[in-house]
Amino acid sequence: MSAAPRTPLWQASAAALQQAFANGTATPLQALDSCLQRIAEVQPQLNAFVALRTAAARDEARASTQRHAAGRPLSPLDGVPVSIKDNLLTRDLPTTWGTRALRQYQPGHEELAVTRLRAAGAIIVGKTNVPEFTLEGYTDNPLFGVTRNPWNPALTPGGSSGGAAASLAAGCTPLALGTDGGGSIRRPAAHCGVLGLKPTLGTIARTHGLPTLLLDYEVVGLMARTVSDLRLLLAVVEGPDIGDTSSWAAQALRARADGAHAPLRMLYAATLDAAPVDPGIAAACARAVRQGCAEHGHRLEHGALPLDLQALNQGWPRVAQMGLAQMFGAHPEWGAQASEKYRAMARQGMERGAAELWQLLDTTAQLRRDCAQMFMQWDVVAMPCTAAQPWPAREAYPAEIDGRAVGPRGHAVFTGWVNAAGLPAISVPVGFDANGLPIGLQLVARPGAEPLLLQLAQQLQPRPGGAPAWPPL
Numbered sequence: 001m002s003a004a005p006r007t008p009l010w011q012a013s014a015a016a017l018q019q020a021f022a023n024g025t026a027t028p029l030q031a032l033d034s035c036l037q038r039i040a041e042v043q044p045q046l047n048a049f050v051a052l053r054t055a056a057a058r059d060e061a062r063a064s065t066q067r068h069a070a071g072r073p074l075s076p077l078d079g080v081p082v083s084i085k086d087n088l089l090t091r092d093l094p095t096t097w098g099t100r101a102l103r104q105y106q107p108g109h110e111e112l113a114v115t116r117l118r119a120a121g122a123i124i125v126g127k128t129n130v131p132e133f134t135l136e137g138y139t140d141n142p143l144f145g146v147t148r149n150p151w152n153p154a155l156t157p158g159g160s161s162g163g164a165a166a167s168l169a170a171g172c173t174p175l176a177l178g179t180d181g182g183g184s185i186r187r188p189a190a191h192c193g194v195l196g197l198k199p200t201l202g203t204i205a206r207t208h209g210l211p212t213l214l215l216d217y218e219v220v221g222l223m224a225r226t227v228s229d230l231r232l233l234l235a236v237v238e239g240p241d242i243g244d245t246s247s248w249a250a251q252a253l254r255a256r257a258d259g260a261h262a263p264l265r266m267l268y269a270a271t272l273d274a275a276p277v278d279p280g281i282a283a284a285c286a287r288a289v290r291q292g293c294a295e296h297g298h299r300l301e302h303g304a305l306p307l308d309l310q311a312l313n314q315g316w317p318r319v320a321q322m323g324l325a326q327m328f329g330a331h332p333e334w335g336a337q338a339s340e341k342y343r344a345m346a347r348q349g350m351e352r353g354a355a356e357l358w359q360l361l362d363t364t365a366q367l368r369r370d371c372a373q374m375f376m377q378w379d380v381v382a383m384p385c386t387a388a389q390p391w392p393a394r395e396a397y398p399a400e401i402d403g404r405a406v407g408p409r410g411h412a413v414f415t416g417w418v419n420a421a422g423l424p425a426i427s428v429p430v431g432f433d434a435n436g437l438p439i440g441l442q443l444v445a446r447p448g449a450e451p452l453l454l455q456l457a458q459q460l461q462p463r464p465g466g467a468p469a470w471p472p473l
Contacts, residue, residue, distance in 0.1 A: 009034035011470070014080045014174040014229040021068045021079050028064035028079025032057055032123055035081045039125070039172045042473050045153050048167035050086050050144045051093050052126035057081075060123050067121065076232050077175075078121030085164050085178040086127040087134045088220070089208055090114055097210060098132040098141030101337035109208040112244075113177060113220045113237040120236045125173055128163030132339055133213065134179065135320050137187060137412050138396055139163055142339060148393045149191060150471035151437050155390035158188035161223070165192040168223050169438075170471055175233050181218030182316075183385075183415025186427035189223055190385040190440020193429045193471075195457065197222045197230050200447045201422035202250030204234075205241035211330070213323030215364070216246065217419035227458040230426075234450065253448030264298040264379040264456065269305040273313075275413045276401040277387045280433035285384045285441045288430035292460035305381065307370055309417050311363045316409070316416055318352055319360060325349030364420050371421045375446035380456060385427045385440035387411050414442055424450050428457045436468070 009031045012020065020026035036054060043049055064079035073079070089095045091110040096102045117124065132141040139147040139162025149157040150170040157166040161178035165188035168176045178185050180198040189196025204220040212218070220237065224230045240247035268289045271277050293300040324346040328335030335343060374381070388411035391398040397408050409416070418425045424447065427440040441460065445453050 008038070010038040010171045012174065013226045014077065014224065014232050015226070017080050017174065018076050021073070028068065028123065029058065029061040031079065032061040032081055032125070035125060035173055038170070039167070042150065042170045042172065045148065045473060046150055046166045046170060047145055047147050048128055048163040048170070048172065049083070049126045050096065050129050050163070053093060053124065056092065057123050057125055064121050064123065074119070074121035075236060077117070077236050079123060080175060081123045081125045081173040082117060082175040082177060082233075083125055083128045083164055083167055083173045084114060085161055085176070086130045087160075087179055087210055088114055088177060089210065090124070090127065093127055095127070095210070096143055097134065098130045098143055099334065099338055100142055101334040103143055111209055111220070112207045112241055113204055116237050117177070122175075122236070128161070128167055128176065128178075130161070130163060131159045133324070133342055134160035134181065134184060135213065135342070136160060136396055137183070137409070138393070140394060146393050149390050150473055151193065152390065152435070154393060155437070156191070156393045156395070158191040158386070158390065160184040161188045161196075161221070164223055165189055165194060165196070168192070168194050168225065170473060174225065174229060176223040177233075177237070178221050178223060179218055180221040180419065181214040182419050183412050185221035185223060186415055186425060186440070186442060187386050187412060189427040190429070191390045191438065193432075193438030194223055194225050195227065195230055195429065196427040197234065197450070197453070198418065198425045199234070199238070199450055200250050200253060200424045202240070202244065202246030202248070203254070203424070203448075203450065204237050205239060205244040205247035207241055207243040211327045213327065214319055214419070215323075215360070216422070217319070219419075227454050227461065231454055250448065254450070256448065262297050265377070266293060266298050266300050266380045266382055267305070267378045268300060268302050269381065269383040270302065272305055272309065272383070272413050275387060275410065276404040276406065277384055278389050278402055281384050281386065281389065281439050284431045284433070284439040285382070288441050288460055288462070289382050296459050305383070306374055307367065307417065312367060312417060312420055315356070315360045315363060318349070318356060321345045321349030322352050322357060323349070325352075367417065367421050371423060372446075379445065379452065381444040383414050383442050385414060385442035387413050389433060389435070389437050389439075418444055423447060424453055426453045426457050428461050430460065431462060
């Protein structure tokens with residue numbers, strides 16, 4: 001009788017890989033080679049990676065293999081492959097930001113989270129694709145072209161962490177590091193059927209980054225296929241740094257945040273300001289919240305989000321416009337080579353006055369005060385992560401949702417306010433629609449409550465069985 005075929009290592013979670021390394025049933029070099037082979041198989045269809053560091057990664061995997069053999073791993077992520085989004089600086093690969101001017105940009109320093117991964121022994125495989133300047137909800141740029149969704153390559157994986165989400169869902173690595181400035185981790189995670197965590201502002205300290213285009217709304221975020229893996233990754237990259245004052249405030253908030261407890265008080269908001277939502281998304285998210293709360297004893301109430309988001313939504317387009325205007329003023333050579341769309345946005349930003357920026361800052365501060373009051377009443381706010389399912393890969397956004405015309409952010413109505421408020425949130429896969437496309441539920445909590453969100457995500461995520469484990473690539 002022949003033995004059952006061994007599950008390929010590219011399908012293993014980070015936690016499973018660490019266990020295999022510890023008991024000697026697999027090595028970091030074997031895991032890396034399995035992931036590299038998987039990348040070679042799916043890259044022609046997905047175009048998720050823009051650069052690989054194969055030789056250096058294999059050298060590091062050999063060193064990790066030796067550490068494990070000696071019983072001295074550097075961390076629970078020692079030897080685990082991870083991808084890095086192409087707007088996070090890396091000292092040994094260019095960070096192009098999807099724009100022509102930065103095709104060889106390599107300043108010699110890197111984001112703190114990347115450095116922390118290296119110090120933990122994680123194996124950085126390569127950089128994942130982004131839209132130009134990471135300002136879009138799909139993934140395409142003039143340097144590397146369009147990235148596609150592994151569940152249907154004709155469709156987008158979302159953006160701006162589209163390459164990260166697509167590669168993770170396809171099994172290229174068990175972990176991915178990205179950023180989230182308005183939903184850029186959570187929406188691609190939802191579109192690709194993986195978990196995406198946007199931490200509290202400052203939970204992951206930032207130093208040596210690209211210029212800021214979205215005030216302090218953008219944070220480093222995490223993607224994985226299991227909650228356990230998100231916990232492992234967060235434990236390595238979180239923490240304060242002297243170069244990021246917001247990180248010390250986040251550490252204090254984490255210390256004060258209540259741990260997960262039952263029953264939780266949960267508000268489910270089915271939509272925001274009567275925005276249209278794909279019926280399949282609406283049904284799956286409502287069902288997941290209802291069943292999860294019933295099973296775990298949480299108190300659930302359906303209702304409207306008790307926040308006034310009108311001023312924020314009106315001002316949102318101006319944030320990127322002013323950010324681009326400032327950046328192109330400081331780096332005119334970048335603006336000269338940018339796509340016309342972004343040069344036009346920068347020209348609009350130059351026309352904005354200081355009073356408009358001040359009003360945005362006041363709006364943001366008021367929103368954060370209002371959210372503090374909201375979480376006196378609720379432990380968690382739940383809502384769909386996206387309003388639309390994936391659309392054609394080369395289109396910037398869907399023109400209609402549920403038969404109603406929408407603008408550029410119609411699909412993204414549920415996520416941006418969370419960034420402006422500085423709150424933690426997680427996208428949890430809760431099933432598939434009639435076309436076999438994943439659906440994601442968003443959970444939001446008070447600052448510092450990442451442990452609560454991770455525990456609740458584990459409770460609400462469907463158990464294995466009944467749905468395909470891997471995209472049909």
